[in-house]
Amino acid sequence: MKKVKKEDLDKLSYTDFVSLICEENRPSGGKFTIREIAKNSFITKDSKVLEIGCTNGFSSLEINKLTNCTVIGIDINENSVDNAKKRIAENGLDSSRISFEVGNAEELQFSDNEFDLIICGNAMSFVSNKSKAIEELKRVLKPNGFISIVPIWYKDIPDKNIIDKVNDELGFQINCTFEQDWNNYNKWNLELYYKKDYSFVKRAKADIERYVDNMIDNKPHLDIYNEEEKKVIKNRWERTMEVFNDNLSLTNFSIILLRKNLVKEEEELFIINQN
Ligand SMILES: C[S@@+](CC[C@H](N)C(=O)[O-])C[C@H]1O[C@@H](n2cnc3c(N)ncnc32)[C@H](O)[C@@H]1O
Numbered sequence: 015m016k017k018v019k020k021e022d023l024d025k026l027s028y029t030d031f032v033s034l035i036c037e038e039n040r041p042s043g044g045k046f047t048i049r050e051i052a053k054n055s056f057i058t059k060d061s062k063v064l065e066i067g068c069t070n071g072f073s074s075l076e077i078n079k080l081t082n083c084t085v086i087g088i089d090i091n092e093n094s095v096d097n098a099k100k101r102i103a104e105n106g107l108d109s110s111r112i113s114f115e116v117g118n119a120e121e122l123q124f125s126d127n128e129f130d131l132i133i134c135g136n137a138m139s140f141v142s143n144k145s146k147a148i149e150e151l152k153r154v155l156k157p158n159g160f161i162s163i164v165p166i167w168y169k170d171i172p173d174k175n176i177i178d179k180v181n182d183e184l185g186f187q188i189n190c191t192f193e194q195d196w197n198n199y200n201k202w203n204l205e206l207y208y209k210k211d212y213s214f215v216k217r218a219k220a221d222i223e224r225y226v227d228n229m230i231d232n233k234p235h236l237d238i239y240n241e242e243e244k245k246v247i248k249n250r251w252e253r254t255m256e257v258f259n260d261n262l263s264l265t266n267f268s269i270i271l272l273r274k275n276l277v278k279e280e281e282e283l284f285i286i287n288q289n
Pocket residue numbers: 029039040041042066067068069070073088089090091094117118119120134135136137140141142
């Protein structure tokens with residue numbers, strides 16, 4: 015990525031900024047979430063996995079490390095895809111089993127019934143036409159294959175003030191969702207196969223400052239920026255992390271697996287109590 019002028023650093027979109035600093039951009043729950051998805055979707059080294067909105071590659075790299083499955087990560091952000099590609103060799107992974115390409119979830123360049131698992135993380139919140147994207151995911155997913163999503167949802171109606179701040183950081187209007195919004199997949203003909211809910215740990219301001227300092231100071235590719243420019247980069251990321259920290263304390267997230275079940279089953283009456 016070519017050097018961005020100091021005065022433009024704060025004007026970059028959230029996704030361009032994430033690719034500039036090459037931040038991990040984990041799904042909520044990080045490696046724990048990827049392990050749960052891998053275990054509960056039963057993928058093996060023979061499985062073919064697609065990740066939508068892979069950013070700098072975190073989830074695709076991790077799922078390949080865990081299972082040695084074949085994985086393709088796509089993202090509309092070219093710089094993120096370049097970052098992800100570089101990380102294949104850095105992680106000592108086999109490039110015949112993991113690859114990254116620029117792609118749009120709304121128009122996938124893959125054949126019908128190609129993948130055993132499609133990982134979406136929180137990328138669906140960033141996709142403009144979600145219904146179109148879901149139809150595409152279903153098309154390229156094998157019968158009985160899984161789509162995993164990791165949505166973040168509000169516990170109660172949030173204050174407008176915090177939503178405005180999140181929107182300012184992201185550069186687009188977030189869709190405020192609640193738990194019930196993630197319970198009905200009948201409209202897409204997908205079976206809700208697995209769902210587990212988690213909350214976030216709220217971090218202290220000092221933790222955020224330490225994390226930002228360490229992170230930016232340990233990115234050799236950012237050494238093209240002088241100390242003043244690095245300060246601008248740190249300030250922006252710290253501000254974003256503080257807004258996210260406040261926002262996430264109002265939310266929970268779910269790890270969800272949806273199955274492309276071709277047969278509509280009858281309702282189950284005696285369901286288990288999952289406490
Ligand atoms: C929050 S990040 C995803 C982070 C992480 N991979 C996860 O699992 O939560 C959203 C990503 O989706 C990408 N994105 C947005 N619209 C997209 C689209 N239509 N198709 C593919 N990727 C898209 C963005 O460029 C960004 O890298």
